[in-house]
Amino acid sequence: MRPKPLEAVRTSMAVLQFALEGACPQSAARAGRITTDHGEIVTPIFMPVGTVGSVKAVTQQQLKQDVGAQIILGNTYHLYLRPGLEVLEKAGGLHRFNGWDRPILTDSGGYQVFSLSGTRKIKEEGVVFQSHIDGSRHLFSPEKVMDIQRSIGGDIIMAFDECPPYPSDHAYANKSMHLTHRWLDRCWEHFHETPDKYGYTQNLFPIVQGSVFPDLRKASCAYVAGKGAVGNAIGGLSVGEPEQEMYDICQLCCEALPVDRPRYLMGVGTPWNILECIALGVDMFDCVLPTRNGRNAMLFTSKGVINIDNKKWEMDFSPIDDGIDCAVSNYYSKAYLRHLIKAKEILGLTIASVHNLAFYLHLVGEARKHILQGDFVSWKREQVELLKTRL
Amino acid sequence: MRPKPLEAVRTSMAVLQFALEGACPQSAARAGRITTDHGEIVTPIFMPVGTVGSVKAVTQQQLKQDVGAQIILGNTYHLYLRPGLEVLEKAGGLHRFNGWDRPILTDSGGYQVFSLSGTRKIKEEGVVFQSHIDGSRHLFSPEKVMDIQRSIGGDIIMAFDECPPYPSDHAYANKSMHLTHRWLDRCWEHFHETPDKYGYTQNLFPIVQGSVFPDLRKASCAYVAGKGAVGNAIGGLSVGEPEQEMYDICQLCCEALPVDRPRYLMGVGTPWNILECIALGVDMFDCVLPTRNGRNAMLFTSKGVINIDNKKWEMDFSPIDDGIDCAVSNYYSKAYLRHLIKAKEILGLTIASVHNLAFYLHLVGEARKHILQGDFVSWKREQVELLKTRL
Numbered sequence: 215m216r217p218k219p220l221e222a223v224r225t226s227m228a229v230l231q232f233a234l235e236g237a238c239p240q241s242a243a244r245a246g247r248i249t250t251d252h253g254e255i256v257t258p259i260f261m262p263v264g265t266v267g268s269v270k271a272v273t274q275q276q277l278k279q280d281v282g283a284q285i286i287l288g289n290t291y292h293l294y295l296r297p298g299l300e301v302l303e304k305a306g307g308l309h310r311f312n313g314w315d316r317p318i319l320t321d322s323g324g325y326q327v328f329s330l331s332g333t334r335k336i337k338e339e340g341v342v343f344q345s346h347i348d349g350s351r352h353l354f355s356p357e358k359v360m361d362i363q364r365s366i367g368g369d370i371i372m373a374f375d376e377c378p379p380y381p382s383d384h385a386y387a388n389k390s391m392h393l394t395h396r397w398l399d400r401c402w403e404h405f406h407e408t409p410d411k412y413g414y415t416q417n418l419f420p421i422v423q424g425s426v427f428p429d430l431r432k433a434s435c436a437y438v439a440g441k442g443a444v445g446n447a448i449g450g451l452s453v454g455e456p457e458q459e460m461y462d463i464c465q466l467c468c469e470a471l472p473v474d475r476p477r478y479l480m481g482v483g484t485p486w487n488i489l490e491c492i493a494l495g496v497d498m499f500d501c502v503l504p505t506r507n508g509r510n511a512m513l514f515t516s517k518g519v520i521n522i523d524n525k526k527w528e529m530d531f532s533p534i535d536d537g538i539d540c541a542v543s544n545y546y547s548k549a550y551l552r553h554l555i556k557a558k559e560i561l562g563l564t565i566a567s568v569h570n571l572a573f574y575l576h577l578v579g580e581a582r583k584h585i586l587q588g589d590f591v592s593w594k595r596e597q598v599e600l601l602k603t604r605l
Numbered sequence: 606m607r608p609k610p611l612e613a614v615r616t617s618m619a620v621l622q623f624a625l626e627g628a629c630p631q632s633a634a635r636a637g638r639i640t641t642d643h644g645e646i647v648t649p650i651f652m653p654v655g656t657v658g659s660v661k662a663v664t665q666q667q668l669k670q671d672v673g674a675q676i677i678l679g680n681t682y683h684l685y686l687r688p689g690l691e692v693l694e695k696a697g698g699l700h701r702f703n704g705w706d707r708p709i710l711t712d713s714g715g716y717q718v719f720s721l722s723g724t725r726k727i728k729e730e731g732v733v734f735q736s737h738i739d740g741s742r743h744l745f746s747p748e749k750v751m752d753i754q755r756s757i758g759g760d761i762i763m764a765f766d767e768c769p770p771y772p773s774d775h776a777y778a779n780k781s782m783h784l785t786h787r788w789l790d791r792c793w794e795h796f797h798e799t800p801d802k803y804g805y806t807q808n809l810f811p812i813v814q815g816s817v818f819p820d821l822r823k824a825s826c827a828y829v830a831g832k833g834a835v836g837n838a839i840g841g842l843s844v845g846e847p848e849q850e851m852y853d854i855c856q857l858c859c860e861a862l863p864v865d866r867p868r869y870l871m872g873v874g875t876p877w878n879i880l881e882c883i884a885l886g887v888d889m890f891d892c893v894l895p896t897r898n899g900r901n902a903m904l905f906t907s908k909g910v911i912n913i914d915n916k917k918w919e920m921d922f923s924p925i926d927d928g929i930d931c932a933v934s935n936y937y938s939k940a941y942l943r944h945l946i947k948a949k950e951i952l953g954l955t956i957a958s959v960h961n962l963a964f965y966l967h968l969v970g971e972a973r974k975h976i977l978q979g980d981f982v983s984w985k986r987e988q989v990e991l992l993k994t995r996l
């Protein structure tokens with residue numbers, strides 16, 4: 215029952231491929247297909263976050279069967295500290311360690327490191343920080359972060375960047391963006407002078423920064439596009455800026471980044487954020503919202519938002535969501551899930567997480583269908599209204 | 606995906622049946638088959654404990670597919686307080702509330718109530734206690750507890766008894782046993798004058814008490830047997846007495862209780878306890894040990910006991926247990942589970958709980974096989990040694 219040796223499941227090894235399969239006539243939305251050595255991903259796609267090698271409260275079996283996840287994330291910061299690189303390397307990489315045999319993307323660890331409340335120092339060389347577990351001191355440099363992500367073994371790995379806080383003034387955002395570009399050069403070089411570690415191809419995505427300043431974002435997109443990477447990411451959004459500002463910057467970036475490469479918008483967002491950003495040309499999303507909010511009793515459903523803590527669900531024996539194709543959402547009732555959450559039962563966290571993730575995967579799947587059908591924009595308009603409804 | 610209406614899955618309604626299918630030539634072990642309106646249970650059987658309507662950290666799908674559970678428990682005390690009887694009745698009983706369509710057994714709530722540290726008072730009428738949730742005062746009487754279990758809707762329900770602490774002196778144990786017998790009379794009468802609530806048959810099991818005193822246990826077995834119930838339970842063991850004393854009393858009770866009715870030993874125990882008590886003639890077991898200990902990093906496996914917290918498993922990428930037929934135990938490695946438990950990931954609690962329960966179900970299944978094969982005693986001797994091994 216362990217994943218088969220990689221040799222047995224893969225016919226060829228190649229860098230990531232992206233094929234465009236359809237485009238919306240009225241927006242920048244597109245449907246595509248990414249091919250990696252661990253299999254295909256159809257886009258637009260949402261990627262569940264598997265912080266320390268586990269999507270919180272969800273088994274790998276549930277991810278496949280109930281959620282329909284095609285690719286998951288791993289957090290470099292967390293995995294570097296625990297279980298650590300020695301364990302991951304001895305295991306043969308994260309896929310073999312956690313038994314997830316579909317694609318994995320790892321972040322660069324930068325975002326977590328900058329979020330650490332304790333002492334962390336940004337220098338040209340990199341970032342010195344203290345572990346949240348034992349206070350030990352560590353350095354993340356562009357080279358080190360490439361090496362770490364080589365050891366973790368994600369199919370897609372991310373450049374080491376600085377994500378400036380919101381709000382930042384133009385001078386700071388500019389300085390930070392240039393640091394991110396210099397770090398990108400070092401990542402790019404180090405990545406290309408180090409081999410794949412586990413017999414399949416890893417792919418490096420650079421990250422656009424520049425806060426909410428159009429001139430900086432344009433400059434950053436040009437710099438990033440110049441690398442000719444197989445995919446590109448938009449970072450530094452959904453960090454507190456108004457929603458419209460996020461959409462405006464996202465649009466600017468999508469228009470400036472290569473059309474024939476997947477665009478990954480990092481850390482976004484609500485279901486309606488995702489639909490709006492698909493319309494702007496984003497192909498890949500990740501966010502902790504579905505799992506974190508699920509654990510806090512907030513459900514995203516095909517009929518709107520539910521606070522399952524609320525007394526009104528106490529006697530509602532209808533399924534959590536019969537509008538999506540998920541055995542868990544169809545099976546358990548709102549009243550039962552409410553009971554589990556009120557009683558602080560672990561099973562409640564699992565059911566809420568599985569449901570919310572399944573809903574996100576359902577949503578991007580529907581978006582893809584409507585892009586291919588040609589009626590994405592009118593469908594999206596209806597959905598955004600509906601999804602925001604508080605039930 | 607919700608369970609079908611009961612009418613659709615059941616061909617007839619009847620009181621619990623017990624058929625003996627095999628007996629060990631060298632011990633009192635036997636293999637049997639219990640039939641209820643929610644399906645069959647092959648014995649000897651272990652019943653996972655589903656405290657508030659959920660087996661902690663385990664989905665109903667995992668209980669069926671990975672654990673192979675045939676019947677689960679519900680705790681009357683917990684379910685009475687939360688979600689409460691109004692919700693359970695409106696749902697149509699616990700089966701429909703939690704989506705578990707196989708048999709359910711509910712305890713009487715007595716054990717939990719006596720364990721409450723706060724003010725609780727035992728009187729002839731019943732027990733007055735305070736909720737651990739909000740401190741509210743409640744009375745459990747034999748009649749009330751029958752009514753509550755009618756509302757929860759277990760296929761097997763338990764008489765309201767007093768479980769005396771260990772050690773108790775003979776005088777107290779004697780007094781307590783007689784109270785349990787008087788309560789049994791009241792339960793029996795009330796049970797038989799109240800109808801089944803949800804269209805299927807509920808079955809009342811009386812409970813033998815008498816602490817560790819053979820004379821009291823004999824008297825209690827005689828009293829209990831006199832009711833002619835469809836099944837009988839042995840309570841008040843595994844409460845702190847030496848293991849040999851538990852076995853001695855268990856043997857005495859098995860010999861004194863009807864041979865043609867299932868015998869249920871409440872709250873026992875370790876894997877070796879279960880094998881020893883099967884040899885004495887016990888058919889049904891329940892215990893929180895596999896789930897509680899699993900959440901605390903202790904695994905019972907086909908090769909012995911594992912403390913998965915231990916450093917020695919850090920680089921052990923072999924399956925948790927490849928000696929049992931459980932997709933979860935076969936799939937995840939010891940190193941991965943150790944990592945999850947160290948990182949306090951919820952998924953670690955789920956995997957450990959699923960594995961331990963699957964192992965318990967595997968163990969009783971193997972016991973049954975060896976009873977039917979005729980080599981139970983020699984198999985058990987080997988197993989007891991093996992299962993106690995600290996790996």
Ligand SMILES: [Zn+2]
Nearest residue numbers: 357400401404
């Ligand atoms: Zn580098």
Ligand SMILES: [Zn+2]
Nearest residue numbers: 748791792795
């Ligand atoms: Zn009664």
